[in-house]
Amino acid sequence: MHSRIISLSLALLLCVGFVPMQAYAASGRDASDIVISFTNGPDENDSVTGTHTLQFSTSGSGTLVNMTIELKDGSNWVELKTLSSSPWVYFWDSTDVNNGTYQLRAWGNDSSAGEDTSYAYSGNFTISNQVPVISNFSLADIVVGDGSSPSNRAWTTTPANGSLIFSWAGSDDDLSYASLVNVPGPGSPANDGPGSFDYTWNWTNGNLEEGKWGPQLTLYDSSGLSATQTIYIGIDRSGPSVGTPSVSTNGWVNSNSVELTGLSSGASDSGGSGIDHYETKIGSGEWMTAGSSGTASLSLSEGQHTIHVRSVDRVGNAGSSKSVEVGVDLTIPLLGGWNVPELNTSRIGAILVSYIAADPLSGISESDCLIQYGFDSDGVGSTPDITGRWLSMTAGLEGTVGLTDWSTKSRQYLMLRATVVDNASNSILT
Structure with a gap:
């Protein structure tokens, strides 16, 4: 008797177990008879690049009012798009996600059944977009x-x-x-x-x-x-400008080695490739590279020379040239003689003395010349012994010895000397 009761109980339990499962299925996504299908993949192991057209077909008697498309990015389903009407097509740009393995699914709402449809799944595919x-x-x-x-x-x-x-x-x-x-x-x-x-x-x-x-x-x-x-x-097709070259204040030097300066002062390539170096030319000779520092060292013979300078940019364009006159004078001035009036004890007032000199190259620099004088007891020696030193006149090769009464200089010697300087700074002491 007990065995029959147990068997009956098991049978009832089995019935109770099966009936509710069918009821639950009918009230879930399976309540809709709409079936959604992927019509163009992606299929299993497909490789997707660029924009992929997702197309869907539907079957069943229900009424599909929307369709949601989702992408599984490993563990989560992320919505891509919800379509609100047919045709059920979505142009999916796969470049919006990283390369990797993914799966798609789609589902919608069946207004006739009042429920969502079952899921439609794509195959597992890879996105393999290659950036050029x-x-x-x-x-x-x-x-x-x-x-x-x-x-x-x-x-x-x-x-x-x-x-x-x-x-x-x-x-x-x-x-x-x-x-x-x-x-x-x-x-x-x-x-x-x-x-x-x-x-x-x-x-x-x-x-x-x-x-x-x-x-x-x-x-x-x-x-x-x-x-x-x-x-x-x-x-860049235009040559750069060059600065104004200079040697000295008057253009004369007393050395064969001459340095030009000022080549880079104000020089410009006006937004081009940039100045690469400077060049010099002596007279009608050949152009020579002078480096990039803005100075140029030249070796010149004695005499007067015309020096041309120019800038050259990084692509080889040479600009307009400028020139400067440079004189080399290695020779001291030529000495002439003194112009001194007759001196005696009866003379009253200052006397005018001058020295004659010449320089055929650079010329005499009067402002740098100087006449000095002094009174001496015997006219011998390098320093006048009565005045004890040389007295300077104003600059130049002409000056005055200012005395009121020359009788006070009886039996004394008037000593004179001149420092003669040319425009190249060569000098000689008479």
Whole structure:
């Protein structure tokens, strides 16, 4: 009897266990008979790049009022889009997420059943978008610089009616086309691609101006990804200016070694490639490099010379020259003689004395010359012994000895000497 009761109880328990499960299924997502299906993948192990068109088909007697599409990013389902009407199509840009393995699912609301539909799942797929890789972007006929930065600008001397030849190279699994902008305008070259590629642009507008630019290469692929690189370039066809050279205040020196200064003072390349060095030329001779310091050391023979100077920029443009007259005088002045009036004890008042000298090259520098005098007991010696020292007149080779009564100088000697200086600072003491 007990066995029958137990068997009956088990049978009832089994019945109770099955009936509620069917009821729960009927009141959940399975209450809707709408079935959503992916019609174009992604399927298991597919590789997705760029924009993928998600298309869905539906079947069943219910009324689908919306559809939500979700992406599983490892552990969580993230909503991509909720569509509100058919056609049930969504253009999904896969570049919005990182490369990796994903799965999609879709579900909607069945207004007839008053419930959500069951889930439709895609296969597990990978997103493998490849950003284009630029391996080369260069300009032909660069004179200096590589264009990698504004401070290392690629400079060229391309003429106004010439062409700028750009080359590029890149890779991508679905490379579409390349564009080039920010070139010396007006305008920009046509895109390279899609279809076939020339991998170069021969750009000219018939009047390429001097200046600085940052041409930009962009590679686009069919997935909507792109990569960009800039090359910094400059066109410089004009030579730089040079400072005014100088040697000395009067242009004469007393050495074969002459140093010009002032070459860099006020010198400018006016926004071009920059001054590289300075050059000098003696008369009608050849131009010689003088370095970049703004000074120039020359070796000159005695005589007068015309020295030309100019600046040269980093791309080889030479600017207009300036010149300076430089004289080399290695010879001391030629001495002549004294002009002194007759002296006696009856003379009253000052006397005028002068010295005659000449210099055939640089000439006498009167302002640097000096006459000195003194009174001596015997006219012998280097210093007048009565006055005890040399007395100076005003600068020049002419002056006065100012005495009121010469009778006080009876039996004394008037000693005179002159320091004669030329314009090259050569001097001699008489």
